[in-house]
Amino acid sequence: MGRSTRDRILDAVLETIVDQGAHGLSIRGVAAAAGLSAGAVQHLFPTREGLLQAAMDRVAEEFTARLLAAIDPTRDAVGNLRSAALLLGGVGAGARRATVVWLAFTAMACTDPGLARAHREAWARLEDGLAVLVARVDPGADPLLAAQLLAQLDGLAIARALEPERMTERRAGQVIDAFLDANLRTG
Structure with missing residues (x-):
């Protein structure tokens, strides 16, 4: 069974932090890492x-x-x-x-x-x-x-x-x- 959209987003956040640090974290970058659109991320998490x-x-x-x-x-x-x-x-x-x-x-x-x-x-x-x-x-x-x-x-x-x-x-x-x-x- 696949990971939920929320889990994919949070996985992408954590991987970004580990790989690039918190300064490298952006909605657009998280969306790309999760294989989603920025709108999909912002739908679940309206703010950084x-x-x-x-x-x-x-x-x-x-x-x-x-x-x-x-x-x-x-x-x-x-x-x-x-x-x-x-x-x-x-x-x-x-x-x-x-x-x-x-x-x-x-x-x-x-x-x-x-x-x-x-x-x-x-x-x-x-x-x-x-x-x-x-x-x-x-x-x-x-x-x-x-x-x-x-x-x-x-x-x-x-x-x-x-x-x-x-x-x-x-x-x-x-x-x-x-x-x-x-x-x-x-x-």
């Missing part, structure tokens, strides 16, 4: 802002689904926290694409109030989710630990996207493990 918001919402939904899939109720709390941390740290298949898109949306959110609101909400949900995972590992952990971990994972994801030769998957995993070992009582 609406198009970007829909794309950001889609990225957040996809990432949330990947994060929930990384949590296994049959695995121990440390294993689940580590799996989530690896995903947030940009380790694994598709991680670079997701990080590049997220960085582009983050940059746009600095000047777009709608994207800024969506970014803040997504980041708050991530931090809250990490706080739950941290508390399952170490109920006595510092309440700021989830924010510290999220900040470190954000930096690792950027390093993995921009410098994969320096920040290899193995090294990123070692950094994550060292942070968790140094900050959580796991025994």
Whole structure:
């Protein structure tokens, strides 16, 4: 079964951002990449802002689904926290694409109030989710630990996207493990 017109458009937005950056994004370019007319794109997304918001919402939904899939109720709390941390740290298949898109949306959110609101909400949900995972590992952990971990994972994801030769998957995993070992009582 073929992708819906909406999905084709959002796929084209994300591919444009990955290949050309947000500055290369235009309704006409997205239409061409999706194999549609500009009118077809504008029918579903009358404004560039609406198009970007829909794309950001889609990225957040996809990432949330990947994060929930990384949590296994049959695995121990440390294993689940580590799996989530690896995903947030940009380790694994598709991680670079997701990080590049997220960085582009983050940059746009600095000047777009709608994207800024969506970014803040997504980041708050991530931090809250990490706080739950941290508390399952170490109920006595510092309440700021989830924010510290999220900040470190954000930096690792950027390093993995921009410098994969320096920040290899193995090294990123070692950094994550060292942070968790140094900050959580796991025994």
